[in-house]
Amino acid sequence: MPTITLQVNGTARSIDAWDPDMPLLYALRNELGLHAAKFGCGLGQCGACMVLLDDAPARSCVTSVGAAAGKRVVTAEGLGSPGKPHAVQAAFIAEQAAQCGYCTNGMVMSSVALLARTPKPTREQAQQALAGNLCRCGSHDRVLRAVQRAADAGRA
Template sequence: MPNITLDINGAARTIDAWDPDMPLLHALRNDLGLHAAKFGCGLGQCGSCTVLIDGAAVRSCLTSVGSAAGKRIVTAEGLGSPAKPHAVQAAFIAEQAAQCGYCTNGMVMSAVALLARTPKPTREQAQQALAGNLCRCGSHDRVLRAVQRAADAGRA
């Protein structure tokens, strides 16, 4: 089996990749024990598997481990900790933006990517950046308030 080394959350992690076309999501969850990125639709349409690759929000269910090698991958586990959450995670907590949890990973990771490139987004920019994340329970307004809160904190 070929080994593939991935830069995940600032650490080099090597996996036995029996198939370099295997989805990155499977390697994260099954081989590396990182469970923040969720399996939702498997088609890149729901956003629950979103991770950051070189700063861009990417669907890990559609990204192969082979294509991710040599790139900087950040999962929600790499953003912050329960004791010291990332500004976006803290804003989601403060706004109670996570209800059922289905979309939370994708919304958080997409918001982090948005705020990295647009530190003070308009509501419309936030809506556009989060549009690819399906929310089952309708917490969109709280999610948008959380993005605004994180932007206002200026620490995203």
């Protein structure tokens, strides 16, 4: 069985890849025990499975482990910790930007990517960056406030 090495949250992690076309999401959740990225639609349409791949948001349900090999993969677990959350995570907590929480991973990861490339985004830029993340609970306004809070903190 071939082994694929992934650079996940700053650490080289090897997995037995019985199929290099296996979704990265399955490797993260089932092989590496990282559960922040969620299985939502499985079609790359909802954003629940979002990770950063070389600092760009990527839907791990439609990205293969083979395609991720040799790239930096960052999951929400790699952003911060409960005791010292990333600025975006702290802003989401402060704004209570999660209701059911299922979309939160994707919203956070997309927000981190946005703020890395646009440190002071307009509301419209934030809306555009988050447009591919579905939320059925209606926490969009709180999410946008969290993005603004993180941008204002200047630590994203």
